[in-house]
Amino acid sequence: MPEMPEAADESDHPCAGAVPLSDAHVLLGEGDPDAVARITRALRAHGAASVHAVDSPAAFLRAGTDPPFLVPRWDAAVWHTGLGGDESDLTGFLDRWRLQRSSAPVVVTDDAPSTRLALAALRGRAADLVERGDAPGLVLALGRALADRSDPLGVEGSGQTSPSMLVVGAHPDDVEIGVGGIIHRRAQAGWDVTILTMSGGEGGGDPVRRREEAHRAAEVLGARLLMEDLPDGSIADDRATVRAVERAVALASPDVVLVHSESDTHQDHRAVHRATLVACRTASRLGCYQSPSTTTAYRPNRFVELSEADVVAKLAAIGAHGSQASTRWYLDEDLLRSTVRYWGRFSQTLYAEPLELVHDKMPLGHHRSDHV
Numbered sequence: 001m002p003e004m005p006e007a008a009d010e011s012d013h014p015c016a017g018a019v020p021l022s023d024a025h026v027l028l029g030e031g032d033p034d035a036v037a038r039i040t041r042a043l044r045a046h047g048a049a050s051v052h053a054v055d056s057p058a059a060f061l062r063a064g065t066d067p068p069f070l071v072p073r074w075d076a077a078v079w080h081t082g083l084g085g086d087e088s089d090l091t092g093f094l095d096r097w098r099l100q101r102s103s104a105p106v107v108v109t110d111d112a113p114s115t116r117l118a119l120a121a122l123r124g125r126a127a128d129l130v131e132r133g134d135a136p137g138l139v140l141a142l143g144r145a146l147a148d149r150s151d152p153l154g155v156e157g158s159g160q161t162s163p164s165m166l167v168v169g170a171h172p173d174d175v176e177i178g179v180g181g182i183i184h185r186r187a188q189a190g191w192d193v194t195i196l197t198m199s200g201g202e203g204g205g206d207p208v209r210r211r212e213e214a215h216r217a218a219e220v221l222g223a224r225l226l227m228e229d230l231p232d233g234s235i236a237d238d239r240a241t242v243r244a245v246e247r248a249v250a251l252a253s254p255d256v257v258l259v260h261s262e263s264d265t266h267q268d269h270r271a272v273h274r275a276t277l278v279a280c281r282t283a284s285r286l287g288c289y290q291s292p293s294t295t296t297a298y299r300p301n302r303f304v305e306l307s308e309a310d311v312v313a314k315l316a317a318i319g320a321h322g323s324q325a326s327t328r329w330y331l332d333e334d335l336l337r338s339t340v341r342y343w344g345r346f347s348q349t350l351y352a353e354p355l356e357l358v359h360d361k362m363p364l365g366h367h368r369s370d371h372v
């Protein structure tokens with residue numbers, strides 16, 4: 001159990017700043033009005049934006065799906081076992097919660113938590129199990145669960161300046177297809193995001209039009225676009241390519257770099273991957289994204305959660321490449337959506353984009369979580 005000091009009244013607990021529930025909306029499954037009042041007071045005092053109480057399993061599950069389905073309504077939930085089901089049923093109940101919705105972590109409370117219950121909670125992937133009367137413990141468990149949810153590349157909150165990310169692609173539309181959702185998500189969170197496209201994509205159509213499309217797409221995602229002029233179809237992993245990436249690095253000073261994977265059948269993609277690895281040898285983090293041409297050797301080990309808004313922005317950015325839409329099988333909207341939905345299963349979220357993290361030199365404690 002957490003090393004929380006004793007406090008007479010949890011509403012002005014001395015650790016108020018240490019485990020902020022930073023504007024979280026919390027769903028509370030709890031039947032006892034006194035407990036509801038006490039828990040609500042404690043969560044609000046630690047920064048929760050709202051606490052919505054329900055008093056039955058059905059209402060809890062219903063609230064989880066309550067409209068609109070695709071937009072997360074709750075950041076976290078608290079479920080009191082006394083509201084229904086035996087211990088073995090808890091696993092099934094939590095499974096149902098997650099199936100119906102939700103990436104929102106659930107902290108389970110019980111009057112006297114047993115080992116059997118802890119096991120059931122574990123199997124149901126509860127974020128934590130806390131004794132019902134232990135409000136400080138509940139606050140701490142929720143704070144931890146919310147921090148764990150922050151995405152695996154999360155360096156936000158690490159310093160005074162906003163984090164910076166450089167995303168490198170060989171051709172216009174490569175980065176949108178690979179990580180359009182992550183770019184949007186980071187840009188929305190205040191990151192400074194730069195896209196570097198190494199060629200004008202003249203092999204796929206009129207280069208002037210493709211440049212305009214690339215700028216529109218970057219605008220949709222909230223990123224700055226740099227375009228180099230290497231030859232589409234014959235980009236080499238030579239000095240010129242390395243220098244092009246180095247110029248972008250000098251401009252963007254990225255904390256995180258994303259690029260094509262080595263496991264890719266397109267030689268331009270592989271060349272850009274290698275050149276970026278060399279140019280970004282000092283970057284804190286470097287991850288590789290998926291392309292339509294990545295092979296089955298692509299082994300992602302990070303999955304970044306996307307919201308519906310991120311997915312919509314990704315599709316809009318890809319849609320901005322209008323000259324490609326009718327000729328490229330992989331730009332089919334249904335396929336793009338299914339792909340982010342598919343990767344979501346690896347992070348128990350609705351949508352995700354995958355990354356192969358190839359190096360990670362982030363100093364310990366610099367980022368909030370790295371749980372995937």
Ligand SMILES: [Zn+2]
Nearest residue numbers: 170171174269
């Ligand atoms: Zn490409």
